[in-house]
Amino acid sequence: MSNKKKQKNHYEQEKAVRRKQRQIVVISTALVIILLVAIIGIVLKTQQSSQPNENQNNQSSQETPSINYKEQPIMGSTDAPVKLVEFGDYRCPYCKEFDEKIVPKIKKDFIDNGKVSFTFINYTILGKGSQLAANAAEMIYHQYPDSFWDFHKALYAAQGDEKKEWVTKDLLTSIAKKTVPSLDEKNYKQTLDDLSYQNNVIQDYNLAKSMKVKVVPSLFIDGKLVNNPLDYHIVKEAINNALKQGNE
Template sequence: MADNKQPNQKSANEKSKDPKKGRIVIFSSIVVIILIAAIAAMIFSNLHNNEAKPKKKQPTHRTEQMTRIDYTGQPFIGSSNAPVKVVEFADYRCPYCKEFEENVIPDLEKDYIKTGKISLYFINDPILGPGSVLAANASEEVYHQNPKAFWAFHKAVYDAQKSEKEQWVTKKLLTTIAKKTVPSIDIKAFQNALDTKSRQNEVDKDTSLADSLGVPGTPVLFVGDQMIENGQDYTVLKKAIDKALAENK
């Protein structure tokens, strides 16, 4: 008697579908592997970028205590024998620095500088772009040629300050100011300093000092080696100076 059994249709169908399922599984696996590889690459890239761009160190109590200000070669007014040194880190394009120049320095001169109690130092910290760097180079060249004339030039640059949004610092303007405030200046050497940034090493030295001290912006004031928070406020600065004077008796 012949076997009338029909082939198992379900098994046959499943067998016919197996290759397709296999391809789907393989394709899905490839996609997953690609995604994992992409994620791994992104993580590695981020880690590499973070390593390639070192973050500026934030000031700590320890670094503030260990870092000392080198006053050598920095312009100052007042007696070199004054018991307390006050330092301003500033940018010629900074409007708050201009306010300090106009509103606070006259009081400092009257109360402390002319009386021989403090000497006031100025250190460049050009943070507002190429114009700031150019003005800093100009001030360094003036100081190099004629230290006594530095402050007249310094004040005139602040007097010429315009909006922070304007690129008002130009070689022509700085040359005009130098001719007016420093009659004895070697103008060719001054212009060459602007063209070649021959005083950039001095500017870099200033900015490196500012970074090592954790100077967060401009203007920033130090009394001795101590950064004074809100030191551009004369009341705050006066209190810090009086304290330092008392400690130096």
Template sequence: MSKNKKPAPKNGKPQGAKKNTGGAARPQGTPRPQNQNTAASQWTSGSKRKKSNLGVIALGFVGLIVVLAVLIFVLTKVGENQTTSSAEPVILTSYDASNQPTLGDPDSNVQIVEFGDYKCPDCKIWTETVLPELQTKYLDTNEASFQFADYPFLADDSMLLALGGQALYEQNPEYFWAYNKAVYANQDTSKVRESWVTEDYIVNLVKENVPDADIEKFTNDLKNKTYQAAVDADVKAGDDSKITGTPSIFVNGTKVENPTLENVEAAIEAAKAS
């Protein structure tokens, strides 16, 4: 819009024209306009400029509407693509189920896999509340199997705890589950991101909760990181499966979003019916 537009005359007369009262004479000394049509031509010119400016404004307004329409269309398409992408299921990838701690029938048609970190408070809650319900209903009846995979990422000592579990599993699979329970029972939720777990702490934990384990072998395996490759394989499977946190629960290779008991059971029943 032009900023140089002259103000429109009031009451249909050129600006500056004096009102004719009918009897008052023009004061002496006041010059008479050189051209009687000058005021009218100024008014006509002003009207044309006004119409021209209104046309520019209207054209700009239409252009703005077009731009907004295009922008809305583009944003809508982007939103649709994001929704479609987020709705795509997360699939378990590069996972080797042949050498993992397992509950239930490993040959079952329904396979549940948890990726967990022993320092994860949500993993503790899930293991102590959801897993026992699943075990009673599906694992003890051999309708499904459950496997634990390591995904240590919260702190450096998460890896140490994972190595301890793997070392006990290699000794005896039953030892692993006693260790799993003991670690979560002694989890310090105030130190999730702090590295406070030591080799001595884990060895003492095993002595107290897995008394039949070969402590000397366990201590050496933990110190020498004997089963690092097995833990690394779990981590790679988690990364390849694009998990973003723990616990991440998969049923027959598909991740269960928000893995509450109800949601996991629904996924299990769907897998059983397929």
């Protein structure tokens, strides 16, 4: 074989080897890229599944805990399209102001015509007297529901100095005797002695906590907190907005 042919064959062999090497490099690079993309995809998917997205967080934070209205006193129609809920404390002077100045206006403008229902829930944050008063109110509601709102109003009317412990069993008994015609006084006094409805009071307290209630009175209209419940213009506007939303 001539030298030229040998050189040509050698050149062709080297060329074939280099071509195979390039193919191997290209294939290897492609495999590495595919592997990296797969790894990155797995990592991102894992992070997304382990960390709730912002929309999910916002939705969960906006959800309002369910209120069992059958276990709470309601003023007005249970079928009213808009529901108002007040968290209050019988020892709170601002709650008394709300009950005496704001509630009558709500009743006249919205409750009496069936547009709104009003629910009162105890949030006992002002000491033992608050819990005793709440127990008395719970007892009246569960055993004498038709007399509850009369007792409720009379208890606020009898409110004493917030700095003093004015809630006593004698006072609560006196109010009950005036507002509940068929009162079983002996049973009522025993209920106060035993704090028989303390579990109900605790349930209401926990409900208020779960709804992030910080002050009393706190007013919710269809689950939305009203900024200043002692300003009737604000309350009225919020109720009208809720009614409009219900009609849309």
